[in-house]
Amino acid sequence: MSAPKPASPFLRPNSQLDLPRLEQEILQFWRDGDIEGKSLRTTTRADGSGRPAFVFYDGPPFATGLPHYGHLLAGTIKDIVPRFWFMRGRSVERRFGWDCHGLPIESLVENELGLHGKADIERFGVPQFNAACRAGVLRFTGEWEKVVGRMGRWVDFRDDYKTMDFTFMESVWWCFGQLWDKGLIYEGYRVQPVSPALGTPLSNFEVAQGPQERDPVTRKEGHKRRQDPSLTVRFRLEDEDANLWAWTTTPWTLPSNLALAVHPDIDYVKVRVVDTGEVAYLEPGRLADYQQRGRVGATEELARLKGKDLVGRPYAPLLPFFADLRERPDGTRWCFKVLGATYVSTDSGTGIVHQAPAFGEDDYQVGQANGLPVVCPVNLSGIFDDRVGEFSGTFVKDADKPIVDRLKREHKVVDQDTIVHPYPHCYRTEQPLIYMALSTWFMRVETLRDELVANNKKIQWVPEHVGSGRFGNWLENARDWNLSRNRYWGTPLPVWRNDRDPADMVCIHSVAELERLAGLAAGSLADLHRENVDGITWPAPGGGTYRRIAEVFDCWFESGSMPYSQNHYPFDADKKAYVEDNLPADFIAEGLDQTRGWFYTLHVLSTALFGRPAFKNVIVNGLILAADGKKMSKRLKNYPDPAKVIDSFGADALRAYLINSAVVRGEPMKFGKDVNDLTGECVKETVRLAILPLWSAYYFLTTYALADGWTPTADDLGPQALEHPLDRWITSRVGGFLTNLTREYEAYELSNLVPHFLEICDDLNNWYIRRGRRRYWRANNPADVDKQRAYATLYRALVTIARAMAPVMPFFTEHLYQRLVVDPGLAVPGEESVHFTRFPEADVWARDEALEREVAAQRQVVGLGLGLRERERINVRRPLARLTIVHERPEELARFADPAVQEELKGELNVEEIAASADDSALVELSAKANFKTLGKRLGGKMKAVAAAVQALDQAALRRFLAEGRVEVEGEALGVDDVLLTRTPRPGLVVAHEAGVTVVLDTTQTPALRRKGLARELTKRVQDLRRDHELDMNERIVVTFRCGGELAAALADAAHAAEIRSETRADALQVVAPGTELAGDHVLEDTIDEEQVAITLTKA
């Protein structure tokens, strides 16, 4: 090694890999070279030709929270796929989106301003409130940018889109206008849960987020339980001196009672209460229940009838407030009569149900079916208006008691009790919700169903079942979409209504149209939030004034419109064609929880507006749970801080960990290697599993290249004429790896990427490098072509694997590319980053599947041999005379005839000779089983008998079958493929068998073999001592052994002594007789084959 070496272009890698630091350096490199920006905005290839677009839509997250693992996972998926397609020569625009509107930010601001409910907000002022929302909504964007960037996700924060942008909102108006023009928008009522404390209706999603509680009896999880009044009241019939008993848990809805409902087909009884003489109607089973509980005394039955016999009977209003609704203007009976309704049950109450159409979904439906009006004397804050006498101005829940008191005074109460039942509560205030009918704006989705379903069939879903199952079912049962909200901070619905004629409405399609109609100067509007448009009015041609309705959009409408709105479609002339050409998107990805959210609204709007799906491919990821299988909870601290995990183990490892899981196929994932993993140990494990193997191979290459001064050339990155079987083998394996990987990327099956990568790393480290080590050890000699090929092949494989994995592990692969390709000056212009290189083509890697099978066979034999050694407790240091490989097929045996192969096996297994044989009859017992796969269909019911007969064949019969290839049992002729032979090593022999291959170890010890083994045992102990002394590889030593017998004999053998000296870099070996005192600090004493030895060494 004294000859002058050429300068190596490689940097000496640190022996300790510090991934987080390495990633920081790469981040700096990306910043310095605007690498990310170039990736995001490059639309042409190096030769100037255009890159076809790969269209990606980013779903907007709410800007009011901090990123959590779900976002990191989705972000990783949204990064890998675009990176891959960019490497495949496409241009990929990746604009980050922000969902700025909606209840999350409004609630946050309400809390911060100390406001409670809509009344407070309106007192505070909508302009001021919206200003606060605008100011507060982007508070976390800096944090998002930091975390997203640190994760290595390339996405454009400069050219982002916000749903509160003027241009975005104008496009939302355009979308709505198109729907309006197509007749897809209508106004209606829907009974909705309202949080009176917030003064706002809640979505079902928000209701579900409310406090939950387990029912103590049924153990079922449900709404929080609460105690309510349980009131049974009597309604006096107008056509008979009798009463109808009805039950309610919401006395405050009684002033709005407009009808009573019975089930037409169930039985009712007319009874006289013995004590009071009162005559009443109700369902008999319920009556029994009241009596059982002692709430009603003895009764006598006067009549029995069906519910339908009661339908139509009039009764007197319970309270007088809406008594004028008794008749229609034409004098026919309208309200206060009995109606039939099949939803009425006999589970509780009286079987006669009080109906207040404004305050219950069922009540509303029954009311609609019977032409009843909707009477709602309550506002969104739950306060009675002035139509209900002494209760006016009272909060509804506070009115329960006075209402009951009045009914008691009027002798209208049959029974008063309390009930504890699950009841929905507000997710923010924990106050009970109330249900009331609200005017809302709907989009007709039901009429689009067939088209929605047809378009869904054009989408490739990963996993497939979300598309056909969850999403498909949802589309088939799609209901009209309530897209208005009674809130403040959102895109206002662009509808202006004539205050003299509610049916006269104008829908605005653009800002220009509004300015023109309202007589405003063109360009005078710069913002479309409520404070700027609510005051805009203009006179209606036939009298009256157009004023804007109060509602704003459901923010899902906005995010569903992002394909158009983010490009200010159709107002931005420059982008109009771009938007139209790029529908549908190639790819989107979000979590399973978006099935009814963004996926749905994108699909509905795209189908309604353009008649096509919004996206072609979608990856649906599952939920990330804490290690304990519960939801991640800040309060419970049951998961590690993402920032800390990244700082400890690096973003690449986290990315690889997340992606190496069925969570990218919509299944839930527990974040942790076990229940107790609260530090991200699972990610550390991924470093070891997925990153260190590649790093180790890189470290090996550079270590030797530096020592040798080997320098790669551009040719080394292309195909070579290779001779060494190892080189041809790893080349073939890399080709297979690329084929597999490309297939997975193209199919959006990200969970399969890491497993393929691990396999190629194993091939590289545990076979190619391990078996080929000696090729790199040889003395430096430019004429040593084989050594050059060894370097070049390893080099090319490493660079290629790094490039293929660049989308998954963008940092580490960038590091490898910089060190291996850029530092030596081999990067072609325009490819200063690994992410600018073309994704490696599989077909330039020469496949040799026969060779792959051969190597697999070798590895199998080695595995069997090592297994035998272990079973026999003969360690690999002890040479054995012979390994015999037995296989019935000569072509299989031929694999091992090559002397080079035999040398490999001898080295791996430490045997003196490799032999082959075709006859294993002395070694193994044959046993046979019927091949069910081939015979099952043919034989059917006879299968069992044949199988038993095959199993019963004796050794002679089986050997005959082996020779002749056919056998007859139970009258059936069976061929080679019909019988499966198994070989079991005969007991007492050192034989192992696996899948046709049998190996035999000759464990006979001769004195010569024994001494050779002892010499190696001594060598190992000297090496151990060297390590104890922390001696460098080049330091020479003198070793003293104190031993006798066979050990001394082994040392006396000149060949063995020379071997020991060379292996341990010893200048001299001294042997002293047992009993002699040994000098030196480190004396190693040990027993080898029951002989004592002591060893010491000194530096030469």
Place this chain on the structure above:
RNA sequence: GGGCGUGUAGCUCAGUUGGUUAGAGCGUUGCCCUGAUAAGGCAGAGGUCGAUGGUUCGAGUCCAUCCACGCCCA
């Protein structure tokens, strides 16, 4: 209550159109090579495949019912 999914080794998960002896990683136990990597290699133990019933010559796989869990919806 409905829809979709999940249930396989101590833990995390593979398991193809039904086919013979159900696999991997971690952990555990044992062993081991080493002039790249002990953050390594090899091997062993560990399974009523959630339960029951059915279809079939044959079921982890298909069907039915039930149980448990998750998500979504009502």
